[in-house]
Amino acid sequence: MGTIKDVYDVIKDLRDFAVEQANTPFYDKVIVIQSAFFDMREEINELKEEKQKLTNEIEEGKKKNEAINDIILNNKGYFTKKSDNDNLIYCTKCYAVDNIIIPMTQTGSNSNSYLCSKCGSWANTKQIK
Numbered sequence: 001m002g003t004i005k006d007v008y009d010v011i012k013d014l015r016d017f018a019v020e021q022a023n024t025p026f027y028d029k030v031i032v033i034q035s036a037f038f039d040m041r042e043e044i045n046e047l048k049e050e051k052q053k054l055t056n057e058i059e060e061g062k063k064k065n066e067a068i069n070d071i072i073l074n075n076k077g078y079f080t081k082k083s084d085n086d087n088l089i090y091c092t093k094c095y096a097v098d099n100i101i102i103p104m105t106q107t108g109s110n111s112n113s114y115l116c117s118k119c120g121s122w123a124n125t126k127q128i129k
């Protein structure tokens, strides 16, 4: 923003100079320049906001892509993630319907059944292939 402030300082100096010289035509030109400057400054701020919004969307897309590439879907009705060391099981229904990754909870310490706390879906890790 240093450049924008520098330009505004010059405009203010020109305006002060025009007042000092009582030069109305020059003053009027400076006011036109000042008005255009304010419009440009506003447009720059809008573009910065738009750029930030798009940057955030790109980052979100990258994260979603990484999450999708991390998924290993199996034929037992659940999926795991390559990046998980403890092989958590995730709900395929929540992923398919809402595009969210919900870990499923084992229903007992030695159970092969897992429950999704969000949608109530079940998965069994011992199902026949």
Ligand SMILES: [Zn+2]
Pocket (backbone or CB within 6 Å): 091, 092, 093, 094, 095, 102, 116, 117, 118, 119, 120, 121
């Ligand atoms: Zn679910």
